[in-house]
Amino acid sequence: EGETVGFAQIGSESGWRAAETTLTKQQAEERGIDLRFSDAQQKQENQIAAIRSFVAQGVDAILLAPVVATGWDSVLEEAQEAEIPVVLLDRQVDSSDDLYLTAVGSDLVHEGEVAGEWLVNAVGDEECRIVELQGTTGSTPAIDRKTGFENAIEGHDNLEIVRSQTGDFTRAQGKEVMESFLQAENGGKDICALYAHNDDMAVGAIQAIKEAGLAPGDDILIVSIDAVPDIFKAMADGEANATVELTPNMAGPAFDALEAYWADGTMPEKFIQTESKLYTQENDPMGEYETRKDLGY
Amino acid sequence: MNTRALPLYATIVIFLIAYAICWLQFPAMLSTRVIGNLLTDNAYLGIVAVGMTLVILSGGIDLSVGSVIAFSGVFIAVMLRDSSLHPLVVFAMLLALTTAFGAAMGFLIHRLAMPAFIVTLAGMFLARGAAYMLSIDSVPITHPFYETMQDTYWLMPGKGRLRLIGVLMLLTVLAGMVIAHKTRFGASVYALGGGEAAARLMGVRQGRTTVLVYAFSGCMAGLSGIVFSIYTGSGYSLATVGTELTAIAAVVIGGTLLTGGAGYMFGTLIGVLTMGLIQTYIVFDGTLSSWWTKIVIGILLLVFILLQKGLLKLSQSRLAGGVS
Amino acid sequence: MLLKRIAPQLIALAALILLVTLVYPGFLDISINDGRLVGPVIDVLKRGAPVALLAVGMTLVIATRGIDLSVGTTMAICGAVAAWAIAAGWGLVPALVLALAAGAAAGLWNGLLVAVVGIQPFVATLILMTMGRGIAQLITEGRILTFNHPGFAFFGSGTVLGLPVPAWLWLLTGAGVALLMRRSALGMLIEATGINRRASALAGVNATVLLIAVYVASGLCAALAGIVVTADIRGADANNSGLWLELDAILAVVIGGNSLLGGRFSILAALLGALIIQTIDTGILLAGFPSEYNLVIKAALVLVILVLQSPRIAAEWRIWRESQRASREALAERSRT
Amino acid sequence: MLLSIRSLTKTFPGTLALDEVDFDLEAGEVHALLGENGAGKSTLIKCLTGAYQRDSGTVALNGAEIAPGSTVEAQELGIGTVYQEVNLLPNLTVAQNLMFGREPRRFGLINTRAMRAEAREMLRQYGLELDVDRDLGNYSVAIQQIIAIARAVALSGKVLILDEPTASLDAREVEMVFDVVRGLRERGLGIVFVSHFLDQVFDLTDRVTVLRNGRKIVTERTADLNRMSLIEHMLGRALENEVEQQSAEGADTAHPDLLHFKGIGRRGVVEPFDLTVGQGEVVGLAGLLGSGRTESAELMFGVRPAQTGSARDDKGPLDLKNPRAAIAAGFGFAPEDRKTDGVVADLSIRENIVLGLQARRGWARPIPRTEQNRLADDYIKRLDIRTSGREKPVGDLSGGNQQKVVLARWLAMNPRFLILDEPTRGIDVGAHAEILRLIHDLTDAGMSVLVISSEIEELVAVSDRVIVLRDRRHVAELRGERIAPDTIMRAIAKDDAKDGEAARCC
Ligand SMILES: Nc1ncnc2c1ncn2[C@@H]1O[C@H](COP(=O)(O)OP(=O)(O)OP(=O)(O)O)[C@@H](O)[C@H]1O
Ligand SMILES: Nc1ncnc2c1ncn2[C@@H]1O[C@H](COP(=O)(O)OP(=O)(O)OP(=O)(O)O)[C@@H](O)[C@H]1O
């Protein structure tokens, strides 16, 4: 119908983010929506400026993947005054929920919980010393995924996080930090499991473990979050154990909601939660890899 | 004709031409909304660039400002959350703190003869680290006084909003112009940028000037932090990463020489608006992928600098030709 | 003479190692694990490779009174190019050559902007710094380009004579460049250009070509660093490879006692600077502090080292020592009479 | 006693620059401070004004001991100084330079209009009418020199110190400066005057203090001294044959043509000119400040590419598009502003001397260290460079010695055509004679030399031919007997109306 939608994306800091962008563009094209894309390079100030520009341009709706939860009140009010509906993608904001149409996303704390619960079941009653690779210090996913995981292992005294450092969500840092964990924990012999806040860090860590002469997935259990293609490959090789999916297709539900709203003013629910599905080595990792590898991760 | 102001004129001319091109492509670019946004969205950048201009004029550089802005936001948010102080009191405390921080860096630079680049780089790590230690989470600010400030604006014809922070930025630039061009302190700053040894022999109080320059920059970074916290209504330790480089780019586009001693405060305003214009243009266009966004920003930066250099050369040779 | 030049860096490094050993006693342990040395110190040598390699090129650029902010993104570009070539099945040698060529091209671009167009180095390289990551992402299309090529991975995680390949790479590059500078006249000509470009040009030094050459050298070093990082994780991460590493490289050069105002330089000292930085980083990781403290600790340590090395402090210390000696001699004199 | 210095000592690493120096300055006198290059004159002055911290000794102003910690304090005490190297700020306007630190203010802000007016007024006394709103860097060294003097005079409530203020001025400007100085003397100021021009010393000063190797040798009334004894005090020996005596010899030897410049020029810089240089010939360039002598030389050496014209030797056309091309064609050029164009301050004397030679050989063929040392030692001896060793950074040498290092660099390259722009600027009498003798030796060996100098006597002493420039145009050529101070003067000043123009800006 030729509606124009502005998409204020955070940036392209990870493969997952790139996939989200690709899928959003695909979805828009399929539905004949004219998508205006803005990359904020991980900066909230750029995102705010982009939203203001979208308002000044008079778009029909705005998709916002907020870089951080706070600080959106005044710009969302401005959009509301201009009667432009805003849909939040994949992350929440702490503004009042009548400032936006709906939010599509997963519950980051819940993701951490799913990962933690898997590990609790996997180790049973054995002693388990866990090392944790955090995301970028201060970022919402890092904080929430840490909280969720800690919630899940609470009360299980046989599980303990012995080392926790930031790996900045990157493969290289994941590998480097894992090396120092191995170094510090008796060559890795004292580590029973690794929890990584995203798959990229896990993939880096897997290499470090291999180079240290241990078997990732066996000697050290590995659980991480995102479900990007490369982790499925690792799972297929038996080098990773579990991942929690964060689907990059947030735009699909968002456009569904918008189209309903444009058509007859249907108000969607305020939070459309995507599934945080757990994948393990049993879930045909190779097949999952094949279906995902062309999504722009 | 005064040759020293040529870079400034070149900058203004290029900015106007660029704006005209944008307007031809997207007529909405000339709306008061866009103009209002340009001021509001770049208010924090403009303020911090004023401080940066003075530092660069003195022949130095201040890499810490981005982190200091982030620290300021977190500091304000945490103070307002954990104490019952009025925001204005918190602002005063913050400005005192960041000014002292800047002064301390200036002191190190002067007393230990260490390069500004390195001292302020350490300052950048330090301020960001301090912000982390205050709070990792982003902290919302919910004080009623903040809402008043956020809602203070003048509705221009055409629904554009001239907001408080935009006006504050313009006033800061004005103050910066007075300090740089109309005071003895400003003259000392230019002198220092022209050559330390000569400046000393001419009677510049090098130590005092250096400390003051960085203190001023720290103060401006604090002020910019306040503006940023009003702008986003929160404090976040990961905010404004790399803003120091944007500010430096704005100052340079504004015609100030990075080696110090030459440039105009007003040029910095134009430089900031130019950076804003590039951003706005890319959003209006809305077809660039993430990577092309980066490439295009780089190319536009280069084009601006080349045009400026070209225009400068042209007019200089004109002038020289006119003499003979 | 040489030892005297690098003494401050050596002392700083020794003190730092002592400090780290206090918080993490096993720091100096080295064991042999199927023919390769393992231990934190070896890790420092290996992990320090990217910054050390960048520092070699950066030292030359800084000696000419320039600065190269683009090395981080150049790493990303070269890594992306190499990974792309490997993934496309071009084979090892063409991939390496292509990556090095990309680095040289990036350096050439910077050099032309600085030496021919006359843009200030900070700004000229800032432009590539902004653009470069976009170019790298353009090559990888924003994803992490992974590959499986043992030959290429060797550059990241292989060992030769027990030592990791990245360590060999920076050791050899550093030694090679340092020798080239001091055995030929390049070192002096670069220093002369850095101190007074105009006077050097009037004396017949080809300052333009020299300037371009140092930026190309810096680009090549960045390419090597990019290859190491890419080979290490077996994938080109255009978003994060070399992110903010230019700052560490500059820091290394300055900790090495080189002046940002150009002129006299020492590559050896810059390499020690890189080791100092990596020792701090590795030390922080091993010590197991919460990650919020990483930055503050690093900043504080760097600041302390720089303050202790600052020329003013050195001068004051010399004066103090001389006055001590004088008073001691006076005392001896008095006791003799 | 206005100013009295007792037992002033100052050491630099490896150098005892001042050794228990006493110095007295009375109110209402002009006191010359003389000595060879590196004798310690500039150091004495800098210790006095707080630019350097002295090791020991006392300084008293009007009987009260002073110890300025910085130059600001000295200025506040009423001591105005012109340092040896022009030390103003090229990036500030002329007005800002003149009024720096004393800007007239209104409501706490600088009153630009008043500042401009006052600056213009200050310069008028020196016969300078220029746009005070332009950057100082736009003006020649000479004009900057006068501005520096004007500034120092304005700052000097009690003492005025002039360290080689006249080094790049011509006779007319020198006279103007002297008039101002005499006026100040009348008003009761004490003036310290450093110069290597003995005529000026006898002309202007009341008393003389001579330093040698950092020690005070003597203080005497100028009237009680004659030239010979003064030189003896300075050098510690008699000067065998002074410059003047050499002038007659070799004036009319025939010189086979070596180089032809045809129609060389650049718009707005120098009008196209023709010049033929003979082998072994010394061509002098005379002219007022800003008449285009330096520019002519720069065109010939490719510093600024010429827009018109060509150069050739007997083998064919020469390419002079940049300095390297000119060097390849066998040219050499010792520039006028040694600080910015000459020395590479942080490099050692040795490296500075071999720099040009090395650049010509290319980076891949380093000159062996022993050869470098031999060259450096050789020139340090031949040019009498005063230094504690060949590895000393050139920036730490005294002004005159830096000049010698620049000369040494070019001599070491042994060009066939050497351009010397103000070669003896700031060089003491002994070395001055030495350098002029050197020029003769070089031309005897077949080198051609172009000398630019504001010192007419010097031109007369060395030149076989003198070209006179006015208003960026080559206007006259003098040979043989006509090379004499008064003929040159007359040729320079032929058109008085034009003259005024030349000294003015734009
Ligand atoms: N900053 C410095 N560091 C080391 N040595 C110095 C420094 N400044 C001057 N000297 C040395 O002190 C001595 C005196 O130098 P000074 O500049 O006072 O000589 P001068 O009498 O002014 O000579 P000239 O006539 O050439 O100007 C010289 O040997 C010089 O090398
Ligand atoms: N009176 C003047 N007004 C404006 N610019 C001047 C004036 N005199 C010189 N300049 C500029 O200063 C620079 C140096 O000229 P300079 O005076 O050195 O020429 P010159 O003929 O070599 O004189 P000299 O060698 O005696 O100083 C040139 O760029 C010239 O354009």
Ligand SMILES: [Mg+2]
């Ligand atoms: Mg002197």
Ligand SMILES: [Mg+2]
């Ligand atoms: Mg001249």
